[in-house]
Amino acid sequence: MQTPGRVGREGRRAPVAAAAAVILGLLAAAATATLSQAPRVELQTGSTAHPPAPATAALPLPPDTVLRVTFLDVGQGDAVLLQAPEGQTALVDAGPGDIVPMLREMGVERIDLLVATHPHADHVGGMARVIRSMPVRFYMDNGQAHTTATYRRLMTALDERPEITYLEAVSRTISLGSAEIEVLPLLPSATTDHNNRSVALVVRFGDFRVLLSGDSEVRQLTHLVGLGVVPAVTLLKAPHHGSDNGVTPEFLAAARPEVVVISVGRNRYGHPGPAALRAFAGVGATVLRTDLEGHVAILGRRDGGYGVARGEQAASARELGAGRVRTGETTGAAAEDAVIGAVRAVPGSAAAASRGLRLRVHADAPGDDNRNPNGEYAVLENSRGSDLSIAGWTLCDAANHCFRFPRGAVLAAGGQVVVHTGSGQDDGIRYFMGRGRAVWNNNGDTATLIDAAGTTVLVFRY
Numbered sequence: 001m002q003t004p005g006r007v008g009r010e011g012r013r014a015p016v017a018a019a020a021a022v023i024l025g026l027l028a029a030a031a032t033a034t035l036s037q038a039p040r041v042e043l044q045t046g047s048t049a050h051p052p053a054p055a056t057a058a059l060p061l062p063p064d065t066v067l068r069v070t071f072l073d074v075g076q077g078d079a080v081l082l083q084a085p086e087g088q089t090a091l092v093d094a095g096p097g098d099i100v101p102m103l104r105e106m107g108v109e110r111i112d113l114l115v116a117t118h119p120h121a122d123h124v125g126g127m128a129r130v131i132r133s134m135p136v137r138f139y140m141d142n143g144q145a146h147t148t149a150t151y152r153r154l155m156t157a158l159d160e161r162p163e164i165t166y167l168e169a170v171s172r173t174i175s176l177g178s179a180e181i182e183v184l185p186l187l188p189s190a191t192t193d194h195n196n197r198s199v200a201l202v203v204r205f206g207d208f209r210v211l212l213s214g215d216s217e218v219r220q221l222t223h224l225v226g227l228g229v230v231p232a233v234t235l236l237k238a239p240h241h242g243s244d245n246g247v248t249p250e251f252l253a254a255a256r257p258e259v260v261v262i263s264v265g266r267n268r269y270g271h272p273g274p275a276a277l278r279a280f281a282g283v284g285a286t287v288l289r290t291d292l293e294g295h296v297a298i299l300g301r302r303d304g305g306y307g308v309a310r311g312e313q314a315a316s317a318r319e320l321g322a323g324r325v326r327t328g329e330t331t332g333a334a335a336e337d338a339v340i341g342a343v344r345a346v347p348g349s350a351a352a353a354s355r356g357l358r359l360r361v362h363a364d365a366p367g368d369d370n371r372n373p374n375g376e377y378a379v380l381e382n383s384r385g386s387d388l389s390i391a392g393w394t395l396c397d398a399a400n401h402c403f404r405f406p407r408g409a410v411l412a413a414g415g416q417v418v419v420h421t422g423s424g425q426d427d428g429i430r431y432f433m434g435r436g437r438a439v440w441n442n443n444g445d446t447a448t449l450i451d452a453a454g455t456t457v458l459v460f461r462y
């Protein structure tokens with residue numbers, strides 16, 4: 001049921017009667033359509049306004065390779081930025097305060113789709129400022145009003161911007177460049193509270209899938225599982241800031257996330273909850289928290305693989321473009337063979353870019369490490385049946401001392417390459433970082449292998 005006073009924002013430029021017809025048409029379609037027949041919106045035409053993130057001379061990045069999902073560190077609240085490979089942007093919630101400086105820092109100049117999952121201040125507090133600060137093409141919410149001043153400010157900002165097209169969150173699919181956003185069915189408004197009517201979205205970019213569902217709690221999660229609309233996903237935003245009431249065993253069994261990001265700050269609600277943390281760990285998911293990491297960005301590839309960037313690295317699209325994804329990690333994998341983006345992929349497909357690769361570091365050179373830098377080295381092995389081009393890939397330590405494999409570098413099937421710290425002549429098997437001092441810390445370090453697209457492929461910690 002539409003809240004009185006909100007009707008007419010969908011297609012707001014149309015005459016009132018026509019606008020009402022549009023709304024009714026959409027609602028009727030939603031009531032009867034399967035998801036694949038649902039109303040469809042294409043966010044394709046804005047791409048010319050989005051120059052790709054500039055590649056650097058150090059490591060050119062094809063701009064069309066990843067869907068970036070950035071969980072902004074907004075304290076206790078949510079703000080999730082989706083950036084399609086072609087440059088279109090969607091912002092799902094806008095945190096409790098002003099996030100415009102963060103967006104500008106990340107090079108975001110316009111929002112193609114702005115989504116308010118539900119009208120609580122920790123999700124829409126920063127939204128009016130976004131609307132007043134940059135072009136927004138579409139705005140979507142659950143059609144349910146709230147009584148707070150924060151919510152009224154949001155409505156006032158929307159009223160000031162009649163060029164923004166309103167979309168109600170009925171079942172529909174929205175194209176964001178080459179990614180797709182599916183809006184899941186909501187519970188009827190009269191039956192539950194705001195949290196359990198959070199707009200829930202499944203974002204698909206090839207085999208990389210993301211589930212965002214605001215502050216949904218047990219009731220909504222049970223509803224979605226019951227409808228069979230919760231797919232297996234790569235990335236899950238922990239519902240309701242990782243609250244214990246934001247997860248159920250059935251929901252996790254359906255979603256089977258590889259990565260769970262908890263958007264949370266200092267709070268008096270006990271978020272994230274210990275039972276939720278145990279549940280996420282119990283399905284083997286890597287858990288990342290904005291209160292511990294700062295901004296968290298997941299770079300999803302069409303083949304289902306992904307990389308992780310955290311903190312300042314995640315804050316800057318330019319840094320990401322430079323391939324400086326430094327501190328990805330996994331849990332649930334043997335430490336000596338940790339794999340980022342080991343996907344639920346069909347064996348033999350291109351999806352398994354990181355499968356069959358092993359990385360290890362010999363940090364302790366014979367004699368004085370600093371006098372014998374070629375005595376320390378990293379070994380990268382390929383146990384797969386096919387050669388792998390590693391041209392343009394980089395290998396970095398935790399202090400960001402990096403080696404870039406040269407043009408033509410190939411890791412042969414069943415073979416290995418060795419990267420020495422010191423100087424020498426590359427021969428296609430042995431490579432040299434050209435450094436006069438030791439790089440790998442004998443007491444523990446992290447070796448990160450990043451592919452030419454800037455995605456973290458492997459992380460070896462010792």
Ligand SMILES: [Zn+2]
Pocket residue numbers: 077078120122123215240241
């Ligand atoms: Zn919240």
